[in-house]
Amino acid sequence: MKTEGVKYAGSKNKLIPFILDAVGPLKIRTVLDAFSGTTRVAQAFKNSGITVIANDVSEWSRVFGECYLVNRKPKKDYAEKIEYLNSLPGKRGWFTKHYGGKTNGASSVQTDGKKRIWQVHNTRKLDAIRKEIDKIAEDNIEKSVLLTSLILALDRVDSSLGHQVSYLREWSARSYKTMILKCPEFKVDHLPHRVISGSALNAVKKCEVDLAYFDPPYGSANEKMPPSRVRYASYYHLWKTIILNDEPELVGAANRRSDAGDRESGSIFEDFRRGESGKYVVVEAIEKLLTNTRAKFILLSYSSGGRATLGELNEIIRSLNCESTVSKIDYRQNVMAQMSWTNDWTSTRGDYKEYLFLIDRFGQGIPQPRPHFGMRTA
Numbered sequence: 001m002k003t004e005g006v007k008y009a010g011s012k013n014k015l016i017p018f019i020l021d022a023v024g025p026l027k028i029r030t031v032l033d034a035f036s037g038t039t040r041v042a043q044a045f046k047n048s049g050i051t052v053i054a055n056d057v058s059e060w061s062r063v064f065g066e067c068y069l070v071n072r073k074p075k076k077d078y079a080e081k082i083e084y085l086n087s088l089p090g091k092r093g094w095f096t097k098h099y100g101g102k103t104n105g106a107s108s109v110q111t112d113g114k115k116r117i118w119q120v121h122n123t124r125k126l127d128a129i130r131k132e133i134d135k136i137a138e139d140n141i142e143k144s145v146l147l148t149s150l151i152l153a154l155d156r157v158d159s160s161l162g163h164q165v166s167y168l169r170e171w172s173a174r175s176y177k178t179m180i181l182k183c184p185e186f187k188v189d190h191l192p193h194r195v196i197s198g199s200a201l202n203a204v205k206k207c208e209v210d211l212a213y214f215d216p217p218y219g220s221a222n223e224k225m226p227p228s229r230v231r232y233a234s235y236y237h238l239w240k241t242i243i244l245n246d247e248p249e250l251v252g253a254a255n256r257r258s259d260a261g262d263r264e265s266g267s268i269f270e271d272f273r274r275g276e277s278g279k280y281v282v283v284e285a286i287e288k289l290l291t292n293t294r295a296k297f298i299l300l301s302y303s304s305g306g307r308a309t310l311g312e313l314n315e316i317i318r319s320l321n322c323e324s325t326v327s328k329i330d331y332r333q334n335v336m337a338q339m340s341w342t343n344d345w346t347s348t349r350g351d352y353k354e355y356l357f358l359i360d361r362f363g364q365g366i367p368q369p370r371p372h373f374g375m376r377t378a
């Protein structure tokens, strides 16, 4: 079964078949996805019959988790409410004032010189729908399903490159479409999935599971961007504002919420500075995370575009003194290759690749990954 989610920097959507192949032979029954983001990987674990605990610091990940993992009501129970929300006439409100841009019909360039993320016909709908969700949702889970439906609809008509720190000068083709809410594609089961919110460092101490899956941000190697902008809180500030509907104070050209502004400190996993030991703060955070994890196995995702280098990660993992493997994934070629520890671990720049580290914390033994249909193992 397919997973669903918004456009998201670092989403592991394309890696899901490889992740399931790595995990399949471990025969795990419970997993903690400690940086769950869109929850696409968590959804895939759930769809494979595994009980999932999803954790993330962001509001939107909690909402997605409650919708895709925890909700027990069938889709038909939402049909009437979603139809009603779609039927509401648009009205000008706070979202239109700050995020709605106009067209002049003849040109695709935004008219008042300010770049906006949505066209005004869609922010008017957003203004009408968002208030109504609070009135019609019968409980928090229902509210999360309706909010997910609204966020997915807005994501389909945005005028952005996939994040919310700057918007396109010319309207994207999809922004002309009228946003339409649909029921999210969740699967209902009766396993005791859970969603928790907070730092992964706390989550690993609380959760005893068979597998912990980690997909931390790692920081961006893009030196031109101020660190405060390449943070998830900045990237997706609008999803938080829509969820909280708190009309926050706004800063900067993209109208970010002030708590996602340049002066606010971010997550330890998004800290690009070097600490006193000379290591990147994010690398030290990963070290602490791995050491404190109480799972039988750890699966760690790493993309070569981040600040932490493969060599640094390798060092941390080796210091745990556990059996481990690392696979290099080229999803465009559909190839997963197990690497040996003797490879050159430092030179990953210019070679964008995804890696999966599998760590056997307590000596259970690591079976060979199961290749999915059509995949080549090198």
Ligand SMILES: C[S@@+](CC[C@H](N)C(=O)[O-])C[C@H]1O[C@@H](n2cnc3c(N)ncnc32)[C@H](O)[C@@H]1O
Residues within 6 Å of the ligand: 008, 009, 010, 011, 012, 013, 034, 035, 036, 037, 038, 039, 040, 041, 055, 056, 057, 058, 061, 198, 199, 200, 201, 215, 216, 217, 232, 233, 267, 268, 269, 270
């Ligand atoms: C690379 S993304 C995860 C993407 C996810 N695997 C997916 O496929 O959608 C990293 C996530 O880490 C979250 N994050 C940042 N700092 C965190 C922390 N200290 N604890 C938990 N989550 C954190 C961000 O909100 C972001 O969703």
